[in-house]
Amino acid sequence: MSESSYIPSLADLHALKPLQQPTYPDTAAVEQVVAKLRRLPPLVFAGECDELRAKMASVAAGEAFLLQGGDCAETFDGVTADNISGKLRVLLSMAVVLTYAAQVPIVKVGRLAGQYTKPRSSDTETRDGVTLPAYRGDAVNGFAFTPQARAHDPQRLLDVYNASAATLNLSRAFLTGGFAHLRSVHSWNADFVKNSAAGQRYEHLASEIERALAFMVACGIDDDVFRTVDFYASHEALSLEYEQALTRIDSRTRLPYDVSGHFLWIGERTRQLDGAHVELLRHVRNPLGVKLGPTTTADTALQLADRLDPDHEPGRITFITRMGAGRVRDVLPDVVKKVTDSGRKVAWVCDPMHGNTFEAANGYKTRAFTDVIDEVNGFFDVHDELGTWPGGVHVELTGGDVTECVGGGDDLVEADLVNRYETLCDPRLNRNQSLELAFMVAERLTDGRIRRANPVQDYQPIDF
Ligand SMILES: O=C[C@H](O)[C@H](O)COP(=O)(O)O
Ligand SMILES: C=C(OP(=O)(O)O)C(=O)O
Ligand SMILES: [Mn+2]
Secondary structure, three states, X not given: OOOOOOOOOHHHHHHOOOOOOOOOOOHHHHHHHHHHHHHOOOOOOHHHHHHHHHHHHHHHOOOOEEEEEEOOOOOXXXXXXXXXXXHHHHHHHHHHHHHHHHOOOEEEEEEOOOXXXXXXXXXXXXXXXXXXXXOOOOOOOOOOOOHHHXXXXXXXXXXXXXXXXXXXXXXXXXXXOOOOOHHHOOOXXXXXXXXXXXXXXXXXXXXXXXXXXXXXXHOOOOHHHHOOOOEEEEEEOOOHHHHHHOEEEXXXXXXXXXXOOOEEEEOHHHOOOOOHHHHHHOXXXXXXXXXXXXXXXXXHHHHHHHHHOOOOOOOOEEEEEOOOOOOHHHHHHHHHHHHHHOOOOOEEEEOOOOOOEEEOOOOOEEEXXXXXXXXXXXXXXXXXXXXXXXOEEEEEEOOOOOOOOEEOOOOEOHHHHHOOOOOOOOOOEOHHHHHHHHHHHHHHHHHHHHHHHOOOOOOOOOOO
């Protein structure tokens, strides 16, 4: 743990030649925006970040499971009540499936209220012979394919702050105001999934929960303890201007926290050991994620852990592995084994999305649900084999009925992608596919729990 109040300056960070940054033409305008951001109040309370770090320590210790999900790229237009409640609904229903079926405490973290900046494979995009800057998320530029929209505009960082504040405000209101009450477990299911196999499975489980709650109430137990849930916000800490301006000294501890979100992660493309993103985040006290792709070596993971968490603080580091379905079984074992053998207890989380993207024949960027499931199975297999804890999943999803990933119960095919392809960056699981994933993960967790409880007996997986 860094016990110092030191916060690297933006000039020092830029001297490290950060990757994936916007090119702002007007430096005075950037300075003005940063000065405004510095005056704005924190979006989250540092004490909440400590609370989440303690929960992530339970994940690392094998006593809880992380569910982290939301859009690949949030958009300013997407800050609507329907959209926000849709994402919360799907996350709450997934969490209830995991908690009830697998009987493991679930740490719930949204990819929201700050997920506005995207690293890209290419700096430019070409359409019909016209080349413009690539879309880098609403924090940087607009999606419309015009030179005006694609120009990098620092004023957008203030819009990110406002959109994130509105999203957090409504999320907190929903989650503490009754929307998340376990009594509402049926109402989180959307009409369009009620008739699907996953939707019906969910309805069945929701009815069981309702009966259990009614039983408790009849026994004289107040079910008000189920009225609210703990929920946290996370995003990739990519924009140095935004993240540095929102890094503040906490009045309780006198230590720096990045108060733009509770949990921040460093992306696969910006996790260089001596890079600016590692430099900024190693000085903040938030729980941190680091994405690890298929080229990661155990040494790299260990060096990152040493740099970001020199004191081996419980809950500080989460490695979010995204190796791809075809690589996870080859690459992950050595990384997990060597990190574990070093005595480190990190949280291991599977992102089954980013290693499984491909372009469909009709040009849409998509992912196959079978690959997503295959990577999650590979992740569980590797941890089962090593006796380590598969600590969570990190998923790009939405509450809507979109058609962005192929496969799943509705058997979406490439020709369906055109119907509701709404993401501005990567394809997300729709609500139905997300629920199916939750049931699959719950089965793996249940199998593991039974195996641990009865190590020498044969067992029949429970059908719920
Ligand atoms: O969300 C992750 C990245 O920003 C995204 O996968 C990059 O996509 P690209 O390869 O289309 O640039
Ligand atoms: C950019 C992302 O992932 P990665 O860094 O793993 O490519 C992301 O999670 O949106
Ligand atoms: Mn993505």
